[in-house]
Amino acid sequence: MLLTFLAASLQFWALDAQSLWYDEGFSAWLAQRPLGEIVARTAADIHPPLYYLLLHGWIGLFGTSEWSLRLPSAMLAVLCVPLIWQVARRLLRQRAAADTAALLVAFSPLWLWYGREARMYTLVLALLLGAALALLPLLRDEEKGNSRPRWLHTLTFAALAAAAVYTHFYAWFVLVAWALAAGVGWLLRRHRLSAPLVLAFALPLLAYLPWLRVTLQRLEADRSYWEGALSPLEVVREGLASWMVGHALFEATAIPIGWAGAALAAAGLLVLGWRAVRHSSQPWPRLLRSRLPPLPVQHWLLLLLWLVMPIVGLLLVSWDRPKYHARYLIFAAPAFFLLLSGLIGWGWSRRWAGRLVATVLTLGLLGIFLFADWNLYTNAAFAKADWRNLALLLQQQREPGDAILLVSGHAAPVFHYYYPSREGVIYLPDEPTLDASAVLGLETGGVLAEELQAAPGVWLVNWQDEVVDPEGVVPALLQAAGAKREESVRFMEIKLSHWTLPPSAPAMLAGALSPKHTTDARFGDALRLLGWQEMTEPAPADEGLPVVLYWEAQKPLDGDYKVRLSVVDEAGHEYGVLDQRPTAYNFPTFRWQQGDARLATLDIPLQPGTPPGDYWIDLSVYREGDQGNLDVLDAAGAPGGQEVRLGPFPVAPAAMGWLGAGPPNHLPTIDAPMLDGQRLLAADIALPSQLEPGQSVPVTLWWRTNGPLPGAELHLGWEQDSELVEGEARSLASTKWRGEQWRPGDLLMTPVTMRVPRAIEAGSAELVAWLTDASGRSSEHVTLAEGNIVAGDHSFVRPDVALPQVAMFGESVRLIGYDLNSDSVEPGGSLALTLHWETVEEMSESLTTFVHLLDANGVLVPGAGQDKVPLDGERPTFSWVEGEYLSDTFPLALPGDAPPGPYTIEVGWYDASDPAFPRLPAAGEGADGNRVLLQTLIR
16 A cells, blocks of 8 residues: 555656647547547557547546546556556465565556556556456466356456457457466366356457457558568667666666666576476475475466567567557566566565565665656656647747648647647648658648748748658758748757748749759669759858759669768869768658659768868769669660769858867877968878889878968979979869968868879889978978889780770770680679770870670660779779780679670770760770670670
């Protein structure tokens, strides 16, 4: 009675302190509908109707205040204290264990959380505990082989079990666990099952048959979560954490506590198992001996299956749709608490050492529970979504004519609980139940154009927008139509922002989101880039590079495709990278609908020190788990590289001057003074052990500017035997950030590519840097690195060619022939092609070779080809010397589903640094425009 009183004090204290959240608002809304509508509406939802029908009657008597709505759940949570005491006393056959179980439930953060929520969970818990009390006498008769009818227990169990499954269909997992325990017990004892026990389980099933078809249909049709795979580990660890601390500790703390609780429950399962073994007259270890009475094997099985079956059932039901919350495992929590109680009760049955351990465990669990309970009452981080204060602010500040955009629209029940007026409220999307497939798209502009005709302003309410508006279509539409965001207020789990609409906004909304620059870049047969646009005003470099992309799925996608956006300057040096899903993390491509235009509003972070200027974005697409990027196909289906270049994008000077930023910490500090206080801070250079003439060396320098330096130029050169072999002058930044514009204290990053001079001699050489200005002044030379120069590995001997074929590419490269290890290949097999090249004249750019297999119709065979820089990137074309020969091997794999042959091999070159990927023109044997078709047919 004392524990029940304490539980009631905890449950009823400040019961209405927090706002109702969505599920509670839905309960209040549905329970006020007519009875027939309640049943019909639950048949279109996932939960059975009993809780709502009972709440309907309760509301008729006590009203719809927050206190009144939550009071039934609180009372049922309190009722669970004496119920679990009775269950533990009969199931575990020990008074100390029963007292412990009641104590833990009275202070349990889990029971306290759901006892203060207008939902059905404590009702199901109370019904299941009551059903367990009615079941135990039936199991006792089975244990003794007594066929004496216990019809009152049978009917009580059947009524409570049926009520439980008509409240939440996950209660079936517990009933199945109990039925399995009874069945296994019967198999072990090999005697006749009594009719009362059989009927006890048969009657709830018969009672549920009218609703079974509804349940199966809803499981199939439910779209309240996106498709995917449910993680068993995530289910178990989050379930354990919730049993121990409810939802009132952060995950980093809750998860270890959950695993500790699992270890204690496992120990309790072991102890109770040995009591069951003792019951069957098996050897009893000395360590585990106690004065406790034996435990029926059936009781131990019931606890084990009660704990495990809800987890197994949840995984089976949701294996292909990862809809999961820890509350879905709450019906296994009584078994978890009974196992903890069994362990502690066993300790109390021992002498002083066991009682000491039991005391420590009890105090430790109570300490954890009370800390989580305190968080629940006092820590705002664990409060429910604050619809109450959001509605209060709207009532105070909404002007006449202002519209309210409710994103998500299914939040209407809880929103209108606090904000009854529906005038001017627009539901996006207008769905009564969350539908993860109903994602807002660009067509939303037409809806808003019609609804906002006379609205001077808009209040945007965002809740669960990561599901229905993951791409941020609504704010993007408002901004594109000229609306101005004036304020943004965050309530718990909800964001409220106010936008002022210009008179032209309604007319602009329908076409507000359309690409400024259209394109038709097809990445394989998966994604299509429709266009892009930059921001109206350049963003400061320290805020990233914003870009808007427009995508489309060319077919239903079953993979998780991702994009890589690399920010580069005109020379191709990288300043920032973004690697993610094309639009938003919560909107993977396998949720896209074929043909729908999708919006990506992205901010690519730039490296500290990025100077202002014009930049480009190199965009590539790949499928998660696959190697390599998708080919970019032209209208004829021919590949043209694996990247698309977008731009230029202007970037403004850093707003904060990269305050507090510096070179990467792993770099050695140089900190060398240059002209007028400019300082070279660090250099990032990865020199190979040996350098060849013509080889390029990437160098990134970091500077701290000290104010303007007119005409500033960076010089890089190689010193050998105290003589400068070659020096190159270049700007430290773009033409938009000359030395005249430098500010004191700015961080400046300068990536450059330094080439080893062809005329340099073998031996040691130092890479040095210095600055000059407009007046001709020069700083001291600063040594950046020391390299070992070796004679270049160039071959001027014509190789033996098995299949000669001469063709020119541009003015620089000549194909002299090729080797082929076979002229036949089976689907799933591969070929090895070696191309032999001759350098006609030296090149300053890095060109890419492509080799593709074409089918009998001249169409590219997907996946049967390769694009690469010569010798897998080790010999770029700018390192080739006039008169040099070079042989390069390409493995060509034929996919298993390739069409019938014969196949033709096409070969060519293109410039990957140019966004148009221009190919070199071809002339000679097999030349066809900008490619060469090899003369050997593959069969």
